[in-house]
Amino acid sequence: MRGTVCEVFRVFLKLGLTSFGGPVVRLGFFRGELVQRRRWMNVTNYANLVALVQFLPGPAPSQVRFGLGNYPAGPMGAIAALFAFTLPTTVWIRI
Numbered sequence: 001m002r003g004t005v006c007e008v009f010r011v012f013l014k015l016g017l018t019s020f021g022g023p024v025v026r027l028g029f030f031r032g033e034l035v036q037r038r039r040w041m042n043v044t045n046y047a048n049l050v051a052l053v054q055f056l057p058g059p060a061p062s063q064v065r066f067g068l069g070n071y072p073a074g075p076m077g078a079i080a081a082l083f084a085f086t087l088p089t090t091v092w093i094r095i
Contacts, residue, residue, distance in 0.1 A: 003040055003072040005080050011038070012069065012084035026061040030068060040072045 003011070011033065019029040027050060035046045053063035069081025
């Protein structure tokens with residue numbers, strides 16, 4: 001089942017509000033919600049995505065988040081995932 005941009009935004013906003021911990025923990029939250037629960041991506045594709053981002057500079061969860069948003073909803077889904085996940089932290093820091 002593939003998600004829409006709005007659904008991607010909503011799911012990643014929920015993850016941004018409820019997930020905590022370091023990078024490996026966030027990868028686990030992503031896997032549980034998007035691979036196991038929602039089945040937006042199969043386990044093999046998720047493992048390949050995580051392996052791919054290990055070669056890229058920067059934090060792996062940010063790049064995986066971008067890929068997970070792109071997979072079901074295209075480039076706009078990737079942008080939605082990027083902003084939705086970081087929105088709660090940004091608002092919290094500004095308060």
